[in-house]
Amino acid sequence: xxxxxxxxxxxxxxxxxxxxxxxxAAEKGELLHDANNVVNDxxxxxxxxTARTMLQGAEAIYIVPALVKGGFxxxxxxxxxxxxxRTGHGWSTPRFYGMGSASFGLQIGLEQAKLVFIINSKxxxxxxxxxxxxxxAGAGITVVTLSSAAEGATTTHGGxxxxxxxxxxxxxxxxxxxxxxxxxxxxxxxxxxxxEAEALRHNLASIx
Numbered sequence: 001x002x003x004x005x006x007x008x009x010x011x012x013x014x015x016x017x018x019x020x021x022x023x024x025a026a027e028k029g030e031l032l033h034d035a036n037n038v039v040n041d042x043x044x045x046x047x048x049x050t051a052r053t054m055l056q057g058a059e060a061i062y063i064v065p066a067l068v069k070g071g072f073x074x075x076x077x078x079x080x081x082x083x084x085x086r087t088g089h090g091w092s093t094p095r096f097y098g099m100g101s102a103s104f105g106l107q108i109g110l111e112q113a114k115l116v117f118i119i120n121s122k123x124x125x126x127x128x129x130x131x132x133x134x135x136x137a138g139a140g141i142t143v144v145t146l147s148s149a150a151e152g153a154t155t156t157h158g159g160x161x162x163x164x165x166x167x168x169x170x171x172x173x174x175x176x177x178x179x180x181x182x183x184x185x186x187x188x189x190x191x192x193x194x195x196e197a198e199a200l201r202h203n204l205a206s207i208x
Contacts, residue, residue, distance in 0.1 A: 028187055032094060032196035034065035035082040038114045039203050042164055047146040051164050054118045055208040059125045060085035062117035062181070064099060069111045076102050080184065081115075082200070085125060090205045094197050096187040097128060101179040116164040124160040128181050135161075135179045143176050 042048055055061065062083045069077035078100030084091045119125050127133040135143055146164040163176070 024187055024190075028096070028192050029194070029196045031065065031080055031082055031096065031187075032192065032200050035063040035094075036196070036200045036203055038063050038065050038116060039200070039207070041114060041166060042116055043207075045164070045166065047164055051116070051118060051146060051162075052207055054120070054162055055204075058086065058118045058120055058208075059122055060119040060128075061091075061204065062097065062115075062119060062128070064113075064115040064117075067099070067113045067115055069113070076100070077179075079115075081117075081181075083128065084201065084204065085119075091201045094192045094200060096184040096192070097181050098184050099179055099181045101176075114166045118162040118164070119160070120162065121160040129183075131183045133181045135176045135181070 042051060045051075060083060062081050064079045064081035067077055067079035078098065080096065080098045082094045083097050084094050086092070119128070124133075143161045143163060144159045146162060
């Protein structure tokens, strides 16, 4: 009886792994594809000239294809993103990090935004790569924006992070204070390879 239960448990475990791996591969592919589309959208934005200049000296880039913010009284925002850092030969293998925050106030509506974080400082990149990173004044990280879709001053000088945002919806803007960026260990268990990853790297390399 014990042997039968052991075999059954093993079979269930194997089946779970076999089901999870294709699902994760599909999620990776979709995120990479969407991130590539965001880079294409950025190319057609009036802020692209400034973003292109900033990317020249950037340490890394973090792309969130769909940050969703919504709620009534209590609001929340979150989304999955792709991080690539600069190497001596272009851009690194993509890695996956989620971001999210909670807020309290009179908030009615729903907003979805596409975000590109141009990461200019090594300390900001190290903070993200450590696994969990919180944006805000307490972190000592400056975040400025490149478009009116997000709150903050538009600047050509930059900060630790410069955020390009393209958003629609009922909210007047996006705020990043208190936002946490956290590694998705499941998606990062295996390197992101394949045509979608290469397309994203090539697209970024064609900018800088």
